Amino acid sequence: MSAEERLERATRLCAGRGARLTPQRARVLRILIEAERPLGAYEILAEMAEGQRALAPPTVYRALEFLLAQGLVHRLETLNAFIDCRHPERPHPAQFLICSACGRVVEIDDEAIAARLLDAATQSGFAASRKVVEVIGVCEGCR
């Protein structure tokens, strides 16, 4: 799926929800999609500054907040970075494989893991809301 197609899908999803994917927000999303790797907020900021007057951090953080709420991007806690979601149609508990050698990130969507985790939380009396699962390792190509 090309970058353009993914952007169009995002536009469609937001339209269907009455959410406003403004040019600014779409620009942040585009940067993330085209990067094909996780980007820190300040990396995005630097991208956006290219050829324009510099923007301030809250601009990027607010756009990211929107995109996170719409499920169009995920936050990687171990990297303090953001990556676009490959299956933004519906909310899902995502798991990430992060290569410590090349930085590549793979999003997997393993229902069994999510279910087992939910189960363990319930057994401990927790009502789970957000599940953060990130595996740091070395990808196939880097071995």
Added chain:
Amino acid sequence: MSAEERLERATRLCAGRGARLTPQRARVLRILIEAERPLGAYEILAEMAEGQRALAPPTVYRALEFLLAQGLVHRLETLNAFIDCRHPERPHPAQFLICSACGRVVEIDDEAIAARLLDAATQSGFAASRKVVEVIGVCEGCR
């Protein structure tokens, strides 16, 4: 298990490994054990400054680095905070349940989750080294 007992256990473990649990490091560990909740590095720093001349951030970060390497504490990625480990005898992939209401954290050690995760990573060609699993939710007492 009391705070003293846990400190003694840590002392014993380090001695057996030839690792130096210096007074400074033990102090950081004690602060974490007695807090009974996750603490940020700067919270620890503030604790250590009580009644003494102020210390600088690297002091705490270095002590934490040692304690992490020894498996005596864990880092909570979603909170940028640290918590003492309840089962430091051997390395283990830990999972955490974090109450967003009261801040309480429970460490669970579910082998099935770890195994399933390792399996998923392997299937995607990843050699997993570190597994971060944190569930944000609301604990029993807070509902």
Added chain:
DNA sequence: GCGCAAAACGTTATATTGTATCTTTTCGTG
């Protein structure tokens, strides 16, 4: 004990990541 190298620690400065607050602009609606 002596000398040495490694480890630990102190200190200063700085990098990185993230927010608070207030103002201005934009956009949809009546």
Added chain:
DNA sequence: CACGAAAAGATACAATATAACGTTTTGCGC
């Protein structure tokens, strides 16, 4: 157009983490 709400701009700052470098302490072979 008038209005209110949402978004964006702008400034300042808070919170978290590390770099760099020098000094002290420690363990160890001699």
